[in-house]
Amino acid sequence: MKPATPAVTHETAEIDLDRLRTDLEALAKIGGNLEHGGVDRPSFSDADMDARRWLMGRMAEGGLMPHMDAAGNVIGRWGAGDGPAVMIGSHLDSVPRGGVLDGTLGVIAGLECVRTMMSFGFTPTCPIEVVATSEEEGRFGGMLGSQALTGQVDADWLYAAKDDTGIALVDCMRAQGLSPEDTLRLGRPTDSIRAFLELHIEQGPVLDRKQIPVGIVEGISGVFHWSVTLKGQANHAGTTPMEMRNDAFLALADFAHTIPDIIDKAGGGHSRLTIGKVTMEPGFAHTVPGLVEFSLVGKDLDNAVMERLRVACRSGVETAGNAHGVASSIEEISWLRSQPCHPDIIAAFHRAAGQLGIETMVMPSGAGHDTQVMAAHTRAGMIFVPSVGGISHAPQERTDWNDIALGANVLLHTAMNLTSAPCRG
Numbered sequence: 179m180k181p182a183t184p185a186v187t188h189e190t191a192e193i194d195l196d197r198l199r200t201d202l203e204a205l206a207k208i209g210g211n212l213e214h215g216g217v218d219r220p221s222f223s224d225a226d227m228d229a230r231r232w233l234m235g236r237m238a239e240g241g242l243m244p245h246m247d248a249a250g251n252v253i254g255r256w257g258a259g260d261g262p263a264v265m266i267g268s269h270l271d272s273v274p275r276g277g278v279l280d281g282t283l284g285v286i287a288g289l290e291c292v293r294t295m296m297s298f299g300f301t302p303t304c305p306i307e308v309v310a311t312s313e314e315e316g317r318f319g320g321m322l323g324s325q326a327l328t329g330q331v332d333a334d335w336l337y338a339a340k341d342d343t344g345i346a347l348v349d350c351m352r353a354q355g356l357s358p359e360d361t362l363r364l365g366r367p368t369d370s371i372r373a374f375l376e377l378h379i380e381q382g383p384v385l386d387r388k389q390i391p392v393g394i395v396e397g398i399s400g401v402f403h404w405s406v407t408l409k410g411q412a413n414h415a416g417t418t419p420m421e422m423r424n425d426a427f428l429a430l431a432d433f434a435h436t437i438p439d440i441i442d443k444a445g446g447g448h449s450r451l452t453i454g455k456v457t458m459e460p461g462f463a464h465t466v467p468g469l470v471e472f473s474l475v476g477k478d479l480d481n482a483v484m485e486r487l488r489v490a491c492r493s494g495v496e497t498a499g500n501a502h503g504v505a506s507s508i509e510e511i512s513w514l515r516s517q518p519c520h521p522d523i524i525a526a527f528h529r530a531a532g533q534l535g536i537e538t539m540v541m542p543s544g545a546g547h548d549t550q551v552m553a554a555h556t557r558a559g560m561i562f563v564p565s566v567g568g569i570s571h572a573p574q575e576r577t578d579w580n581d582i583a584l585g586a587n588v589l590l591h592t593a594m595n596l597t598s599a600p601c602r603g
């Protein structure tokens with residue numbers, strides 16, 4: 179006689195990895211890039227909208243009530259009443275030639291969590307909403323869907339935004355039957371969302387290198403973006419003695435060399451400084467470079483550290499310029515403050531991982547995510563699973579299926595724990 183299978187309970191519930199994988203593989207075909215692999219689902223493209231309609235179908239089959247809002251967000255709701263919901267999700271749009279997990283994993287894992295809860299009769303004490311946000315990746319600027327849900331869309335920006343081929347965001351939305359006007363009215367009352375949970379691939383090498391399956395994100399790094407100009411004097415490379423030059427490139431090189439020192443003195447373990455783009459004039463092999471423009475992007479989790487990096491970089495650029503008789507000027511293109519994840523949600527992820535015996539580490543997110551927008555509105559938090567080789571935003575983006583299962587189970591148990599307690603707004 180076969181022993182009876184013990185009934186699944188809150189404590190023993192696990193997501194169905196085959197069902198999750200089947201959905202991820204089906205989604206990978208929508209906008210799938212046949213030549214390079216991966217997906218092309220830029221926001222509000224036909225493929226992006228097809229993926230959203232496909233998701234609504236899967237939600238309806240799973241017993242959720244799906245709808246698409248004016249900004250293209252797909253929301254599937256489950257559970258009684260119109261009380262505040264625990265929201266689980268991420269985005270469905272991709273960068274051009276992107277990977278199949280970025281964003282998508284968090285959406286499908288959210289759906290899988292709800293299906294698992296339904297399958298063994300779990301009754302949440304408040305509604306759960308699975309959300310697929312729109313235009314997260316930044317074809318037009320990024321985070322539009324989550325900003326709409328939290329009432330943070332700037333009308334001037336919305337009506338002016340264009341992609342890098344000059345297509346206006348509003349035209350693109352209207353062509354897909356969405357409404358820029360109504361997008362400005364989508365903001366949910368703060369008391370209608372109880373928490374926001376996001377599972378995402380790490381998009382960096384840390385978890386993979388350390389062989390840890392789940393990262394609990396403590397916060398999303400702030401970022402400053404500068405354009406720095408160094409103005410020296412272009413001159414003949416043969417007739418101008420070395421000590422009589424105003425070489426703008428050497429000033430840049432000096433500054434670049436001081437970056438480790440700046441991080442040592444003003445920064446910390448989470449600090450990042452990157453010179454990602456350089457242009458030189460006249461850019462001729464036989465001429466001393468007279469003009470250099472470069473980008474400087476600084477990141478840290480701590481806003482006070484960001485301020486210190488700002489001061490140290492400013493003085494570093496000036497010192498390097500002065501050493502070569504080169505005038506320096508700095509234009510600050512943007513400054514985004516860091517956003518901590520909510521301590522309640524961080525604790526809830528720790529608790530769930532502890533119950534499941536899954537090893538975790540606490541880490542910052544160096545990339546931007548919907549969680550940072552949602553965090554301004556509700557208790558928001560996110561977890562990472564490893565990116566094999568640290569690769570993302572590329573067709574080679576991959577996560578071991580076992581790690582996906584572990585991350586999704588931490589998400590499941592976190593959501594169940596949060597919706598087992600009495601609803602308290």
Ligand SMILES: [Zn+2]
Binds near residue numbers: 280
């Ligand atoms: Zn993403």
